[in-house]
Amino acid sequence: MNRGLKFFGVLTSLGMILVLLQGAIVTKTDSGDGCGDTWPLCFGEVIPSSTALATLIEYSHRLVSGFVGLLVIILAIWSWKKLSHVKETNFWALMAVLFIIFQGMMGAAAVVFGHSNIVLALHFGISAISLATVVILTILAFEDGHNPPAPRVRKGFRNYLFFVLVYAYLVIYTGAYVKHTGSTYACTSFPFCDPVASSMTLQTIVQIVHRSAAILLVVLLIILAIKAxxxxxxxxxxxxCAWISVALIFIQATAGVLIVMLPQYYMATL
Known part of the structure; x- marks a missing residue:
């Protein structure tokens, strides 16, 4: 049932992941100004004449983002038509459309009005939510026809789950803010912070806040898994899903620690 919708949902989900990866490459290579301050055109051109690497990276990101955005809208409409009998569908289809539009607007704002660290971090956070809406619509397509009844949970557990979801998003935002403020290597040790500068700087504070928030998120997810x-x-x-979330947060935390520690280890061995 809904084989085409399932395939399209998986394809769109992979497309959203590609958009996130491209966005990270744009940030890592400082290619945000690769098309100047014009949007959606690139230096005022439909197809840029410049062959600079930054232009190619930024322009390809815009093309893929636009194409995937169209896929998201098609997926939302398709899901709304085929899965209207599933009560969650209408809400998540609407959210998918709204967040993909909001994501594009945030990207455009970053180009036209300057690369504010707050705007760039929020842009990444919105992209993460947009990916989540697409994945949820895909899951609904796979569950249609043979999904088990929803478990009846206590109000306290439901409220705690919503709290963890909101808090996890805030942690994602702080992580993006670390990246966009250049605070990745503000601390040279883990778990305690050994500041690079002799005094506390904004970058050091941003790194400490993110670390503290991330450690608390690990604890909150473990508690959630135990409760479930x-x-x-x-x-x-x-x-x-509870154990998957715990496994993923440990993978994420390990990656974050390695990002900080491996360069220090490499320098120490030279």
């Missing part, structure tokens, strides 16, 4: 297994072990979806 203890009280709702009959729900396979809840328990599996």
């Amino acid at each position: 297994i203890r009280y709702y072990r009959e729900s396979k979806a809840l328990t599996v």
